[in-house]
Amino acid sequence: MKPDRLALALALVLLAACQPNVRPDPLEPEEPATPVKVAPDAATPRTPPPAPAEVVLPDPIDTGAEVFDRMRARFSAPICVKGEHNRAWRKRYAGHPASFARHVEQILPLMGYVVEEIERRDLPGEFALLPIVESWYRPAAIGPGGPAGMWQMIASTARNHGIRIQPGYDGRLSPVESTDAALDYLETLDGLFDGEWRAMAMGYNAGEYRILRAFRNSGDQRVSGESRLPRGLSNTTYDYVAKLHALACLFEKPERHNLVLPREARFTPLVRVSLPAGVASLDQAAMRLGVDASALRTLNPAYRQGRVAAGVPRDVLAPATALARLAQAGTVDAGGDPASPETGATHGDAGRVHEVRRGDTLSRIAARYGVPLRELFDLNGLTGRSILRPGQVIRIDP
Structure with missing residues (x-):
């Protein structure tokens, strides 16, 4: 090669190396297809990491801003991702921005309760959106084919996770018992899929064994709802992840979707209260806790006709009145007497x-x-x- 041509070629190479790597839309990257590290033996417990210093959480969540900000703080990047499936679900959820914001405001108390439970267990913030995908946070929701409650569990899955179902009581309709069971299951999936939230969500939707089988059959442990990975799952499972990504993006970047979230909305937070043996109905509990009886029944539809039968779980969610807070702290029981x-x-x-x-x-x-x-x-x-x-x-x- 002649000297002048050699010099020209070297100049072109140096110029190309200096060019920036430009994305078509830096605000909307591709969804990474992240390989999942599957625990080699699901029966072998993981060694827990060293216990972190105890964190003192602020006062109970009671504003929309606190719900959104504390949930978003636990989201994993990238939050808003490219792709036709994610765009379609963002459009479907936010197609009527005022209606979306109104529905979100109505579920803030339950959403705040779930966000606090997720923080306590150190789980991904995206899982506070699961009850929106499943039921829009309706404790009494009954889905096609039999799933029930705001986490939409079928009876066999619920029983496998310790939920009580018997005449007069269905623990799937208890926001306390169903949230405990759902988050217990997600913690199990956390250990199995090394904390990869999209694989955990797929496992929650389709069962962990279907995901593990898809990894094995495809020889590929990458996970992506948008790219339909791993191969061999149903579109429902891939769309499950796309819905969660879409909702996370709406809460992270509401202004991009003409949304005005109810950040200034204030609400009475919910507390978990254990009913003593002497309380036989939710109406009786409401009177002693100083809460509205119809609100307590709406929050706790697991008890048929509001009756608390002997032998059923007795933890309920109640608006945080002064008496309910005392009962939660164990200072008094739900009957107003010193705690047993x-x-x-x-x-x-x-x-x-x-x-x-x-x-x-x-x-x-x-x-x-x-x-x-x-x-x-x-x-x-x-x-x-x-x-x-x-x-x-x-x-x-x-």
């Missing part, structure tokens, strides 16, 4: 212990005694995938 000792609690030489009963989960035990879930893990050598058995003794105090 926690069911199942005994005192050993080193402090309180709990004997596991049928239907117990670690998250419920942690909530009952007011201790961090991670503390129970560390005290008892357990993980989110550990299985509790009736009669097992759980240490509550160090």
Whole structure:
């Protein structure tokens, strides 16, 4: 090659190297098809990471801004992604912006409760949107084919996750019991899919074994709702992820979709209250908690006709009146009397212990005694995938 041609070629190479890598739309990147690291043996518990320093959360969420900001803080980038499926679902959800904002404002109390539960378990913020995809946060929702509740669980799945279903009571319709079970399941999927939220969402929708089988059959462990990965799943499962991506984008960039979210809306937060044995109906509980009876029945449709039968779970969600807050803290019970000792609690030489009963989960035990879930893990050598058995003794105090 002649010297002048050689110099020209070198100049062109240097010029090309200096050019920026321009995306067609920097605000809307491609959805990454992220390979998933599947746990080699689902029966082998993961070693939990070191317990973080205890975080003191602010006052209970009671404004739209707090719900949205704390949920968005847990979103994973990229949030708004390219693709026809994501665009279609954004358009469908936000096609009537005023209606979308109005529906969001109506569900803020329940959404705030779920956001706080997700924070407590250190799960991805996208999962606060799952009840929108499933039912628009309607505790009494009944779907085609039998799924029920705001998390839309079928009876067999619900029972497998410890939810009680019997005459007069359907725990799928309890926002307390169904949220516990749904987040317990998502914690299991977290360990199985190494925290990749899209694989976890696919597993929640289709079952973890279908996802694992798709990985095995395709020889590819990448996950993308937009690119339909892994191959071999139904369009419903791929669209499940696209819906979550679309909703996350609407909450992250509402102005891009002509949305005005109800950030200034104020609401009474919800608290979890355990009803003592003497309370036989939600109307009776409402009177003693100082809350509206119809509101309490609407929040807790698991109890048929508002009757609290003997032997059914007794944790309910209630608007956070002064009496309800005292009941939640254990200062008084829902009858206005000094709180009785926690069911199942005994005192050993080193402090309180709990004997596991049928239907117990670690998250419920942690909530009952007011201790961090991670503390129970560390005290008892357990993980989110550990299985509790009736009669097992759980240490509550160090």
